[in-house]
Each structure stands twice: as C-alpha cells, then as structure tokens.
Amino acid sequence: MNEHVAGAHPTRSLDARYYTDPKIYRAEQAGLFARTWQFAGHASLVENRGDYFAFEVAGQSLFCVRDRDGEIRAFYNVCQHRAHEMVQGSGNAKLLVCPYHAWTYELTGRLRSGPNVAAVPGFDRGEICLTPVRLENFHGFLFVNLDPDAEPMDAWFPRVREELLDYVPHIARLKPLEWVEIPEKCNWKVSVENYSECYHCPVNHPTFATGVIKPESYDIQPQGHCLRHTTECQNLDRMSYPIDLASSVHAGDYSSWFLWPMFSFQVYPGNVLNTYHWRTVDADNVVVWRGWYTVDGVDSEVIRRLAIQDRATTVEEDIRLVESVQRGLRSMGYRPGPLVIDPACGVMSEHSIRTLQEWMKAGADGA
Numbered sequence: 001m002n003e004h005v006a007g008a009h010p011t012r013s014l015d016a017r018y019y020t021d022p023k024i025y026r027a028e029q030a031g032l033f034a035r036t037w038q039f040a041g042h043a044s045l046v047e048n049r050g051d052y053f054a055f056e057v058a059g060q061s062l063f064c065v066r067d068r069d070g071e072i073r074a075f076y077n078v079c080q081h082r083a084h085e086m087v088q089g090s091g092n093a094k095l096l097v098c099p100y101h102a103w104t105y106e107l108t109g110r111l112r113s114g115p116n117v118a119a120v121p122g123f124d125r126g127e128i129c130l131t132p133v134r135l136e137n138f139h140g141f142l143f144v145n146l147d148p149d150a151e152p153m154d155a156w157f158p159r160v161r162e163e164l165l166d167y168v169p170h171i172a173r174l175k176p177l178e179w180v181e182i183p184e185k186c187n188w189k190v191s192v193e194n195y196s197e198c199y200h201c202p203v204n205h206p207t208f209a210t211g212v213i214k215p216e217s218y219d220i221q222p223q224g225h226c227l228r229h230t231t232e233c234q235n236l237d238r239m240s241y242p243i244d245l246a247s248s249v250h251a252g253d254y255s256s257w258f259l260w261p262m263f264s265f266q267v268y269p270g271n272v273l274n275t276y277h278w279r280t281v282d283a284d285n286v287v288v289w290r291g292w293y294t295v296d297g298v299d300s301e302v303i304r305r306l307a308i309q310d311r312a313t314t315v316e317e318d319i320r321l322v323e324s325v326q327r328g329l330r331s332m333g334y335r336p337g338p339l340v341i342d343p344a345c346g347v348m349s350e351h352s353i354r355t356l357q358e359w360m361k362a363g364a365d366g367a
C-alpha cells in the first residue's frame, strides 16, 4: 500500500523458475552462452606451436591450438568428413589428424590431405576447413564467442583491459599456479548473484568488516557488461603478506571486474590477481573454478596460503548460502521479494542485482 502512496514500485527479484526450470537452462545454452564471451583457458596451455587443448562452451566441444606462425586459434572440435571429434584433452601436434579416417588438417584448420580423396571427381581440398570460432586473448586469458558477429570484448567491457594492466602491470607474465574447484548445488545465476552483491557480507563473512576493505566505501557499478567492484582499503599493515606500495600505482588497492556472464578478475592489494570462472553443469549445478597466478607460475607460499585461506573462509561461507537459496527457490511458499535498492548505492544496496537480473531475464527469454 505504501508503495502506491509513494508512487514507486520496488523492483522484485526474478521468478524462481528462472533458477530451476530445465527449459530455461536449455534456452540459455542455445542463446545466452552461445552469444557471450566465455573463458576457454589460459594461454600458457598453448605456449608452443602445435599445443592444443579441448574444452566445452554452451554444450559444444571446441579446441584451441597455436599454429605454426604463433597465432592462437579456436575451432569446433569436429572433422568436416563424417563428424568424428578431432582432439581429446590436450597435447601437441604438427598436423591435426582425425582418428576416424585420417583426414589431415593444417594447424590453420585447412584440409591438407585425406586417404584416396584424389580419386573423387570434383573433390576440392581448398573448400574444406575446420569451423573457426571467434577468439580473443585478454592479457593471456583466452575467451571465445560462438557468435561470429559478436561485438569485441572491448565493446562489451569498456576500459577493463586498460584498468587490469594498471592494477596488475605484470599480467602478461602470469601463469596459473593453482586451480581450486568448487562444486555448488545451485543454478549458476544464484552463484553469480551472490558474488555480485555484498549486502550479505556483514552477516556472513566475519573477515569482511574486520579485514582489509572498508565496507562503507564498497560499491559495485556497471561498466558496459562488466560489474566493477571498488573499495578503499583499511590499514594494509594487517595484511597477511607483505606489500610493496612503491611497486605500482594500485599496489595498495582492491578491485574486481565481473565479466558477464561467467568470469571475474579480482585483484587483492599487492597486485595479486585471482579469478572466478563459473562452468555450468545443469539447471541445478555449477562448478566455480578459482584461479591463482604468479609470474612464470613460480611456486609461492604466500599465494598458496591465500588460496587455502580463501577456500576455508569466503568460499565455504558462500557455498552454504547459495545451496540454501537453491533449495528455497523450489519452495511452494516463495514469492520473489523486493530488492533493497538504495538510491545512494553502496554496500547495503542490491542495485547490482537489478542490473544482473535484467541481463539474466533477457538472456533466458531470448531478448
């Protein structure tokens, strides 16, 4: 009633079916996931010419390979003869040979030869090529997009490339040191929403208010299809590892860049980069991969300790929340509640969820 008096209607959270209905998940796979930039893997997986690795996006098997000129390419993982898969896992090859009838392709995807194909009247080798997929190298992080007409990442995520370089000047030299795999029994959107608001932080993350960031300065704002988290830091003397503030302009800062729909770069004070990568399993399951990096992948006690501490605190606390929400979304007693949107934004506001849910709704409804 009061809402009407004030002439305003609070924005309500998305209907539960968006998080539980397998039909919505199938629509996302065919649409949203196939039209957005998805993380494939780190460039260090294809360091040498001929290195390749297979991966999956939107239910499609794909692979990346570094060709003889040093260029990294992505293809659908399917032979153009009778559809056998070209590669499995990862490895190194001079040529790509299909295991079924040994049709052989260059690393550029062009067909080079096939047993007895010369006997076929009118057979034109030059016409046959593995089907390429759009690929971008984002400071060593390889992203693909199944939409040949997709806008480049710099249009989707304005200024992020430059900002990341400011925060992590050595980003091109980083290699993964550790991957932490976190299966969560919830829809990917529940996990992504939880990552994208800090309204739950004071109650659920004991290290939050007492840790390094200043909660009153925490905010999350859209920047194209990136959700940018910024905050001021408390006394850096309380950090569990040493920080050389003179090493770069942002050496004392925290920030994160969530790239819609399923990846995030996060930087801790000291230019420590770590990443979140959501991989969907089905409507009710997602696996979050936390990536931790060092220059040249050199072992680091500090980074390994951070990864363990993160898994034991924030990650553990969040798993309980998102799995409970997924169960709650199946309750017959749930009516989507109003989002707490403070016009002044800030840490106790869910304005970032409104933005995210607009993108989610458009993605699921095929808009």
Ligand code: FES
Residues within 6 Å of the ligand: 079, 080, 081, 082, 083, 084, 098, 099, 100, 101, 102, 103
């Ligand atoms: S399916 Fe690849 S060579 Fe026949």
Ligand SMILES: [Fe+2]
Residues within 6 Å of the ligand: 194, 195, 200, 201, 205, 314, 317, 318
């Ligand atoms: Fe959290």
